[in-house]
Amino acid sequence: MEVLGLSIDSKLTWTSHLSNICRRAGQRLGALRKLANKLDAKGRANIYKTQVRSIMEYSCLAWMNASPTTLRQLDLIQKKALKIIGVDEDLALQQYAISKLGHRRTVAATTVLYKMHTSNCPVDLKALLPQAHTVGRITWRVLPSHALKVPKSKTNCLDRSFLHSAITTWNSLPPAVVGDITSTGVHAFKKRLNKYLLSI
Template sequence: MDELEILGVIIDKKLTWAKHISNTAARAGQKLGALRRVANKLDVKGRATVYKAQVRSVMEYASLCWMSASTTTLKLLDSIQSKALRIIGVDEQQARMDLNIPSLHHRRQVAAASVLYKMHTSLCPPDLKALLPKPYMIRRATRTSLSMPSHALTEPVSRTLSTGRTFVHVAVHVWNGIPDCVVGEITDYGAQSFKSRVHQHLLGLRFSRGFLSLS
């Protein structure tokens, strides 16, 4: 058997996720066509709302499963969002700042960090909690180790590029880069508030990097 479909997710034997994402892009493209047909009847905010509810939701189904796909494969989805922004009538900066439409990569990072937050709580299923890495321990005083926040976790070892893009690896990398003030006190019902804070934090980082690259 070369592939298996579980709950709408196509898993191939090499875990490339190519077929699943290709199918996802095709479904999202069909819904984007529907948005294009009604676009002239909606204002910018209306078109953005339809995009987020009907198109982007398709492209984010079970995204933490297949986020390890190659950059080339994931660009199929990025292309759909780029087309959607042209239909909506905004550029990427306007979409991000005015309509809460950041990149799909950004949203996958926020989602991964948010699940990692939930893994610290008592509401997390035991099987998922078992994947939580151990707290980071300073074994040698370096600039990097001394700058780690108090909530930092040990980053899993990655021997391949695709492994390094899987959920736990990405989530821990993002988690370790978040200041203590953004994480705050971890509680059973604090995940939604944390999600909002990490979203704003990562947006701020990307804005700063973009500003510096232009200066």
């Protein structure tokens, strides 16, 4: 079944959908390879980000719970793209702001969780926001005041889903990174989050 460009199977494995994404991204990567000698590294990086990576990130919050093996197919395409651009992972990040795809999905998911605290969020999505974490028995781990209750899960697949993944990241953030949660503070939060996650 296909909904808004997402191929959904009965078990929500996303295998077919991500195979299709990889095929389309691979085709565009082939086109970039043919153009590579006519562009400088910056031009190649810009085309990769706008024409190839954009395909690999469309609706990523829906399928980010795919198996690590399946998601590695996307990482392989980015690895090939960096070879075409002519940089390694460190230079790609420093010079062209090309970070790892998993990192970008984490930032996207956690930023949406931030938005769920504000008025800039659809009512249906806001309704999924969990309650604040409440202190029960004394434990060795002290959670920050902004921490949320992690929904119960019985499978690794659910643990990797958007909400569970975002809450896990959210609960690990220092208060200074979360900052004051406001409807106009989303962009600033995303910048702080990105910088913090790259530093740890």
